[in-house]
Amino acid sequence: MSDAAPAAKPGDSPPLHIWIGFIAMVVGQFMAILDIQIVASALGSIQAGVSASRDEISWVQTSYLIAEVIGIPLSGFLGRALGTRLLFCISALAFSLMSLLCAFAWDINSLIIFRALQGFSGAAMIPTVMATLYLAFPPRLQPMTGAMMGMVITLAPSLGPTIGGMVAESLGWRALFWVNVAPGLLITLIIWNTMRSLDKPQFSLLKKIDLLGLLGLAAFLGAAEYTLEEGPSNDWFASNEVSAWAVVSFLGAVLFFFRAFRAETPIVDLRPFKTPTFAIGACLGFVIGLALFSSVFLTPLFLGSVRGYSALQIGHTMFVQGLVMFCAAPLIGRLGRTMADTRPLGFIGLLLIALSCWMQAHLTAEAGFYDMMWPQVVRAMGLMCTFSSVMQPALQSLPPQLVHSGAGLFNTMRNLGGAFGIAALATVQAHSFALHRQELYSAADLNNPHVAGMIAGAQAYLEQAGAADPERQAMMRYAALLDREALVMTFNDQFLMLAVVISLSAFAMLLLRPRPKIGMGPAPKLDDAAMAH
Numbered sequence: 337m338s339d340a341a342p343a344a345k346p347g348d349s350p351p352l353h354i355w356i357g358f359i360a361m362v363v364g365q366f367m368a369i370l371d372i373q374i375v376a377s378a379l380g381s382i383q384a385g386v387s388a389s390r391d392e393i394s395w396v397q398t399s400y401l402i403a404e405v406i407g408i409p410l411s412g413f414l415g416r417a418l419g420t421r422l423l424f425c426i427s428a429l430a431f432s433l434m435s436l437l438c439a440f441a442w443d444i445n446s447l448i449i450f451r452a453l454q455g456f457s458g459a460a461m462i463p464t465v466m467a468t469l470y471l472a473f474p475p476r477l478q479p480m481t482g483a484m485m486g487m488v489i490t491l492a493p494s495l496g497p498t499i500g501g502m503v504a505e506s507l508g509w510r511a512l513f514w515v516n517v518a519p520g521l522l523i524t525l526i527i528w529n530t531m532r533s534l535d536k537p538q539f540s541l542l543k544k545i546d547l548l549g550l551l552g553l554a555a556f557l558g559a560a561e562y563t564l565e566e567g568p569s570n571d572w573f574a575s576n577e578v579s580a581w582a583v584v585s586f587l588g589a590v591l592f593f594f595r596a597f598r599a600e601t602p603i604v605d606l607r608p609f610k611t612p613t614f615a616i617g618a619c620l621g622f623v624i625g626l627a628l629f630s631s632v633f634l635t636p637l638f639l640g641s642v643r644g645y646s647a648l649q650i651g652h653t654m655f656v657q658g659l660v661m662f663c664a665a666p667l668i669g670r671l672g673r674t675m676a677d678t679r680p681l682g683f684i685g686l687l688l689i690a691l692s693c694w695m696q697a698h699l700t701a702e703a704g705f706y707d708m709m710w711p712q713v714v715r716a717m718g719l720m721c722t723f724s725s726v727m728q729p730a731l732q733s734l735p736p737q738l739v740h741s742g743a744g745l746f747n748t749m750r751n752l753g754g755a756f757g758i759a760a761l762a763t764v765q766a767h768s769f770a771l772h773r774q775e776l777y778s779a780a781d782l783n784n785p786h787v788a789g790m791i792a793g794a795q796a797y798l799e800q801a802g803a804a805d806p807e808r809q810a811m812m813r814y815a816a817l818l819d820r821e822a823l824v825m826t827f828n829d830q831f832l833m834l835a836v837v838i839s840l841s842a843f844a845m846l847l848l849r850p851r852p853k854i855g856m857g858p859a860p861k862l863d864d865a866a867m868a869h
Contacts, residue, residue: 354472357530358465358481364428364523365465366488367516368458371435372400373496373632374512375451377651378504385509388444395448398565400455401755402558407459409553409604409748412741413545415464419537420471420740424464425524430457432520439513462489463743470731470739472534476673478728483669486723487661493632495658498651505648541601549595549603555588557748564755568762605741608734613849614742617730618749620682620848623841624722625753627689630834631715633758635696635708638827642701642820656709660716668720678725679845685721686842688714693835697828701820729848761830768829772822 349355375382376397383393414423434454441447469481503511559581566578573579596602608614632654639645639653668681675681692715699707727746734742 349474349477350472353530354534357527357534358468358472360523360526360530361424361461361465361468362485362488363519364424364431364461364527365485366492367519367523368404368431368461369489369492370496370499371454371458371516372397372404373493374500374503375400377497377500377636378509378512381504381509382447382512386441386444386447392444392448394565396444396451398562399448399452401565401751402561403452403455404459405557405561405748405751405755406554407456408463408751409557409744410550411460411463412605412744413541413601413603414460415467415740415744416538416737417541418539420464420468420534421527421531422537423460424531425528427457427460427464428520428524428527431461432517432524434458435513435516435520439510439517463740463747466727466731466743466746467740468531468534470743471736475732478732479673479675479678479724480666480669482724482728483665483720486668486720486727487665489723491658491661493628495651495655496632497636498648498655498658501646501648501651544601546595546599546601546603549592549599552588552590552592552595553603555584556592557585557588557752559585559588560752561755564759568759568766572763604744605738606745608738608742608745611733613733614730614746616844616847617726617733618746620722620726620841620844621730621746621749622753622756623686623838623844624719624726625750626757627686627693627715627834627838628719628750629754630757630761631693634761634827634830634834635712638699638703639708642823642827643704653705653708654712657712657716660713661720664717664720668724678728679848681721682725682848683842683845685718685723685725686838686845688718688721690718690835690839690842692718693831693838697832697835699824699828699831701824725845726848733849757834761834764830764833765826768826769822772825772829773819776818776822 379393379396382388382396386393388396411423418426431454434450434457437450438447438454441450465485469478469485473481500512503515563578563582563585566575566581567573570578573582592604596604596606609618635654636650639650645653671681692711695711695714696708730746731739731742
């Protein structure tokens with residue numbers, strides 16, 4: 337398939353009710369993405385509240401992520417079958433109800449089940465907003481609305497630790513789910529009454545649903561997500577359980593791709609990948625997911641494990657990135673609107689993200705707020721420049737009937753990039769820490785006057801404090817100091833690795849085709865454009 341013109345041609349701004357509905361959809365998208373991070377920041381409180389073990393509580397997040405990664409690519413098929421308005425309303429309403437059930441969970445098992453249902457029900461909100469942007473708005477407005485949507489997608493993970501820490505500490509862990517209910521119901525009502533003319537559902541497609549393809553998709557992506565989540569902590573294929581899930585993922589992939597190419601109506605339409613611009617854009621979406629979620633994973637982990645910050649302190653430190661994104665979104669949107677070719681903007685954005693990782697590759701054990709502030713400022717600018725610059729040409733290259741599928745695939749690639757990046761970094765952390773620890777222990781010379789003086793000083797302090805066996809405790813403190821330094825060196829290695837990968841990926845931006853030049857002609861009716869196939 338060759339590159340095609342976008343769904344909405346240049347023209348006047350959509351009517352007010354479309355703007356209101358789109359803003360409501362963006363808020364719903366924000367809720368779905370934010371829910372991952374706010375719960376992650378309060379897992380300790382939830383664990384105590386439901387009396388769960390450490391292994392059990394991890395499934396509160398894992399079940400959500402597995403269900404979400406299955407639901408996102410399904411949004412393409414469901415968007416065509418149900419229509420954008422009905423799909424989003426069902427998704428928002430179900431997400432609200434599942435949030436309510438999570439708040440009433442009586443034990444860890446019920447919470448895991450409700451979290452999985454919450455993740456699956458909210459998954460469609462994320463790509464549906466992206467598809468709506470290209471079906472409802474003319475190209476001259478897409479850079480601005482795209483920047484607003486990009487701000488939400490990248491802002492939510494940054495604000496998650498702040499909001500989650502504040503809500504959990506002030507109101508308790510159940511309030512993390514209560515906060516979704518009223519906004520979700522309000523969003524459902526607004527969209528049902530404002531987005532009537534967006535597109536037409538094709539209910540007949542529901543009779544042709546490919547159940548084997550659906551089974552393959554669930555096994556492929558669900559098992560892959562579990563493997564990436566649990567692999568690093570279980571030494572990957574040394575664990576029989578992880579190996580078994582990897583085999584399930586492989587067999588699911590075989591079944592899924594077989595049905596995707598052979599079924600009359602595949603559960604996931606892979607035709608967008610035939611468009612070179614979209615294929616490259618989706619791969620860059622993978623890099624964006626890797627950059628966004630990896631940085632959100634590493635920075636709080638450093639602040640918690642090295643600096644000993646609480647969830648609320650981590651949230652305050654991470655708030656800088658969200659604040660910069662919020663302020664930069666209108667500027668980046670206006671800049672993108674004036675550029676016929678946004679590839680340089682995306683190229684610079686990826687280099688800025690790489691630069692921010694390089695800045696964090698020189699941390700020390702005393703690094704605090706101001707050491708984290710400037711890398712976050714640079715990263716926030718880079719993410720805002722990159723997201724819309726990649727997303728716009730990728731989805732604008734598709735004909736209207738493939739926009740829903742393309743949006744689902746783009747978001748799936750972004751989520752998989754995040755999962756892959758976190759799994760890779762967790763694996764690197766385990767091996768790098770062991771290597772640096774061995775190096776520091778081997779180089780430690782107890783006869784060195786500086787080292788001997790440090791240990792003697794600690795021993796004297798402990799003796800005065802009346803500690804039992806002060807000599808042994810002084811040695812343990814010195815060992816803990818070496819472990820901390822090894823951990824800092826490990827984080828520096830991880831940030832440096834991210835900087836290299838992202839900087840090399842920046843050159844793929846040059847392979848994207850520039851978006852069509854924006855004129856001022858009339859826009860077609862949305863229903864006709866959406867049903868042009």
